[in-house]
Amino acid sequence: MGEPTFGVLGPLRVRAGGVPIRIGGPKPRAILATLLLQPGRFVSVDVLTEVLWPEGSPRSAVANVRTYVRTLRRALSDAGIAAGLRTEPSGYALDTAPDDVDTLLFERRLDRARAERDRGDDTDALRSYESALGLWRGGVLQDVPSSVVWDPVITRLEELRAAAIDQCLAVRLRLRDYALLLAELRSRLTEDPLREDLWRMLVRALHDSGRTTEARSAYAEAERILAAELGIEPSTPLRAVGEEVNGYAGRRRQVAFTPVCQLPMDVPDFTGRAEEIAALETLLSSADRRPVVVAMSGPPGSGKSALMVHVAHRVRAAFPDGQLFVDLGGLRDQPRTPADVLAEMLRGLGVVDSTVPGEVSERAALFRSRLAQRRLLILLDDAAGAAQVGPLLPGTGGSVVLVSSRQRMPELPAHHLTLGVMRREEARALLAAIAGPDRLDADAASADRVLAGCGSLPLAVRIAGSRLAHRPGWSVATLADRLQDERGRLDPLRAGEMEVRARAELSYRHLPESAAAAFRAFGQLPAEPVGAWLVAAGTGRADVAGELDTLLDRHLIEVVGTDALGQPRYRMHDLLRWYAREVADADSSTVRRERQLQVIDVLTAVAHVANTAMPTRFFGVLGMLGELGDPGPSAEPGAALTDAVRARPVEWFETERRILIAAVEAALRLGRVERAADLALELAGFFDLRGYYGDWLRTHQLVLDAMPTLSDARAAALLRNIGQLHLYRDRYADALASFERSRALFDAVGHLAGEAVAAAGAGSVHRIQGDLDAALAAFTDALGGFRTVGDPHGEAVAHNAIASVWLERRDPQAASSWLEGALDLARQIGDRHREAQVRRRIAVLHELRGEPDLAQAELEGALDILAELADTHCVAYVQESIGELCLRRGNARQASALLADALAVQRHLGDRRAEASVAGLLGELHHATGRVQTARHYFQRSLSAWRRLEAPDRAERVHAKLRSLRSR
Template identity: 45%
Template sequence: VCIRDRAPTVPPPYQLPADIPDFTGRTEAVAALTRALSAQERRPDGPPSIAVVVGPPGVGKSALAVHCAHAVRAGYPAGQLHLCLGGTDPAPADPAELLAEALRALGVGDSALPHTLHERAALYRSLLAERPMLVFLDDAADAAQVRALLPGNGCAVLVTSRRRITELPGTLLLELDVLPETEAEQLLARIVGPQRLAGERPAALAILDACGHLPLAIRVAGARLAGRPGWPLSVLQQRLADASTRLDELRAGDLEVRGSFERSTRKLTGEAATTFRALGLLGPVSLPGWVADAVLDRDRAEAVVDSLVDANLLRLAGTDALGQPRYQLHDLLRCEARQGAGGEAERQALARVLGGWTSAAEHATARLPTTLFSLTPEEPARWSLPGETLGRLTADPLSWFDAERESLVEAVRLAADTGLATSAWGLAAALVPYFDLHCRLDEWQLTHRVALDSARAAGDRRGEAAMLRGLGQVCLYQDRYAEAEDMLRRARAIFHELGDTRGEAISICGLGAASQFSGGHLRALGFFRHALAMFLAVGDQNGEAYARQAIGRVYLSLQDLRQASRWLGEALRLARELGDAHREGCVSMQLGRLYDLKAETDEALRCQGRALDIFETLGDRHCGAYAMQSLGGLQAARGDRSDGSHRLQASLAIFQQLGDRSGEASTFQTLGELYRSAGRTALASHYLHRAVELRRELRAGAGQR
């Protein structure tokens, strides 16, 4: 085919779609793209400049590309070609047909079109040789489709795709994410009007959150509002609040979020489709890659995860402190995934994922400084991570819990919502030692209340008792002793009914603590002695060590120093025999109190210092703060006000960080007394006043619950 077969009168093609009149934001992306495509960056005899814009459906790839193409079109006087590659269609466009379309635009008649793909590509490159043209390839399926359409030297190529196309050499790859809040708000304001938006800004922000800051969703929401000027924004806000119908609402004329998503999701097959649907059930949190192993019930499913990432249906959300990649679905894609995830296969996949969380949490809990009073389901988890993986992930258990905390809390809620009661309460119970170490009482209470409701609905009496016991402990920490006693009595009764001696003994220990802290020392002594007998009967030596310490603590409160010394000594001996360093630290704190009451200050300081060393070694900042508070008080009382004040201030900072207001109040009290004895009246008054205020707030909070 000769080039002279072209019709000489055909004008250069100027095929760019119209620019976006309300294009908003993307400043850095626009700068990078226009710089890559500008005439100044392109050598007339150099290879074509290639820029690829990728991202999930609805993120605004084509809008950005069109906007930037218009910004640089003056540098391409020979014209601009626009080809739609149909990458999201059931059958993407054939490169040979696309080349025919391009050649026609360049003036080649149908009779002159070569027959083969190779011949058409050669003619296409010849026609564009040394003619600076911009070739816009929209919605590419993959690199192979694009490669056939690359022009010769001196041109530029702009590609959009939902897939991460990384195989083309010398390419600028620009990955788009959702809009930041400011730009999302600006886009909605440009569509519906800034005054209307300003008048209902809270509703507008809620709409943007429901849209997940996805540009297509914002445009659809804006179009609906623009078409209904009489609507308050709160009407659409309420309609978008229900995630199960949100995609139904995000439709306006031919603009439709679900349709855009379906063009990608319908291409998923087999394991990728199963994984996508299951991930939709797992909530808004980021997830580790092993979740796909659980979904598919096989090892090493990384390739499936990678395929979803490459299709921009799953986002790589970063790397956690353990070095694990984290993955996350966009909120609206999660709504799409959930639509087809109601079958038994997805329920079984969910049960396996929850089993993985539970087994990992139990494994990590076993490595924490203290696991006292752990109560777990008798039936094993339905799926467990391989032993090597478990060991690697939980080698540093606190770091693992820190990395997975949000996912674990969400998993408890998810298990409860889907009727997997045993998974819900088993996971909630496994989280208790971690919550205890970090004083995360709100999450402790949340997970236990959710799991308690689930256990009751399923008639799971052991789960109900375990969650009541855990909630009773939270109430103890919050000085809500009447509530604590009520929950602990109910837990005890259920454990007794089930013949679970250990569970009953654990509940009785809680009743003893509630009695002691509310002033009923003799009653507390009875509870602890009863619990001790039960621990001895079932051979629970850890429970025995706790009960002996608790009895010694009561005798300390009763000022019976001889009996306190006896019981605390027995508890210390047993803790050391068991290698339970945390229990040794707790007993050492009580022995410090004992020696202080005996006016043996040096020994008291030694015991409190030993306790602090133990807790710091174990990484228990919470108990460490109490040891530090006791040590600081002893130092100050001995006359070392500087070191004492320093330790008290350090313990106060930890209590404030952890949200332990009771510990905070007692430290304020000790500091106030320290400064009063030093004659610093104003500072003493400040600290003592704060102690009184905090205790009043604690009593008021307990009364409102």
């Protein structure tokens, strides 16, 4: 019989044709080990990442995993191994034949041995057991660094091995194979001297083989060890064998034990939690010779106690020796002590008060002794922490302990289960079970609003259902409306002794003050996942890592992922956040205002850092903040983030976009219009880059509307930016009015740089409208302003803009010198992005000269620069230009690829104007290649986009092309 190709029952081993194959590198070996523990089954990249980097994965983790998998696949292929390393979306699987992995082969042989044993064929069964156990060469994957990911599989394999050894010993005993049996039993008892079943077999084997004196000595040793270690006498089966070998079988009277049942009543309408129930029942069913402890934690109101009691009622038949229930009072001012709880449980097990030891350690030892030979189900509700629970756990036997707590207890030797909010369909079923399904069916939309108001928190859903059940005159919509008021959201969520606010208050009251301050900070932050640095800003502290860990451990917040900068994001459940807002409102108005302003200042300061590091320079506000005013102190919480923000500014803006917009609105509510303006101005460049025109208009217009008068540089900058936005949307009259008003304000306050920027904007409107003389005058004025203030970047922009006028006039000779000046300036100041924009204009110059090859070369040069700068948006613009050029030159294939890619990017970025333009070009391309139906599709798409953008001239041009297609 050949050896399996893959071996994990011992050191990791790979063999091909009986020859060992070396799999090099610890990371590929760890991946192979993980796949072999689940042969043929999907293993996600997330799981592999956890195995390879248990302390935290690098940013390149996914790419590294792919590299290691390629290395592994190559090694297996080079060895001629037929196993298929299959790639699936977001993961991998290793397909093997049943006999190729020793774990699969072990289980098959074990199944065969059991079948032969059950048929009474002990001789063949012994042979099969020995064959199965012979596959074990040591501990599972003993030469590969361990991973907690593997623990469940390894535990199961080791339990199968232990059971197989025991079963094999029992077969040997029936076959009277005493020589090997006795040696193996003594070896096993050396490792585990408290195993009464092994002592029983040893005594029986010695007695049956005629070695009665040794049998009596073995039984006496068993009695001594059990008494010394556990304080108990042998169990009934072992005692029966001992009495037989000592000659007094049947003389001792057995003392009856009455099982105890202390379970509270099950919730009659318990609904949902099917997955959690299944997981708990699976864990509880694994209790045999060793106890099982399950620690269940979760936020207040998540239904931990109800679930624990419900599962206990479902499985109580499996614990014939009884069920104990103790409320540990973890959230009381004085939680119960282990000594007090142990005394109560000992009394429940029949120990009279006079014999309960005085010391905690002695009580715990007696408790463990009482449980050693019994199967009890013990429920410990509302634990204060691991120190309170530790002395209450059994040491041996087949008992199960279920512990509930609001905080995680990682140091507890237990299976840990986190209970969160209910799944939406389960929450709906619970609400229907309490309030009645007919009421929900009659107004499903309002029922959804009720569930949203409850956040699918079980306690809140139960209270909402109870209020409806006891108020038949209420409609579901009535309750839903009451739950929409955030300030009073918690008021409707009380019924009798059930109250969401009370549960939240208990958790909050037991927090250290610093963690309580972090809890209150969430009440003043937007209802979005936030980074630790922003929570720190809300507390006025430099660092809140310890406080957040406390809130996490107590399930008052949760980690919902990692942002693009590698920072964890934290979220608080809505109902807890509303309570946090209530307790934050208890602070003085001065303290609340200072904290809110601190958050706004930190956001503004970090936004300024991100703005200065953007891959593109927004032509407008940036660079003027020093004159507009201080954007706020470089607050310490945000300062720690500076390097990461500089490295990935666009990603930071994208992550914090909603929070930044909310901060602008918060500053206005506080009456701090200047702060709101500073932050809004910092956001314009990002909104421009990503095409968030709605956000851009909203933030700027809100600030302008809040200004008592439009008379300073901030107002002028806001107007200039809105003018740029109108220009993008082809609202030329509005754009020109905004630019001219901005220009006048900048002039009035003596801000030459701002006046020049506004003049350049007005010139762009004139150029697009065909008033080239006015455009040239405006661009010339802008150039003069930039020269006066010494702004070479502005000069480069003005040179390029003046060149655009001469290109519109189809005068390449006049444009040439201006483009040369623009290119020289861009290169002198090292502005590669501006250089790329100038080269786009130079491409137009070459087209006018009839030099398409040079035009394409310039565009491709611009494309290389923008790709290197990772400016996806502008890359798409240049691809559009190259695609249009290829279309004009008859290169339909290249044009199609470039334009299709540009369209996908612009659509992803939300640039509707660019999307409309590229769709029109694709319509022309397919029209030229005879694909009329496809051309019609793209023209219709372009027409729809131009209409949404309210650009009637552009829309009419596309509509005319559509009409020409229809007339064919």
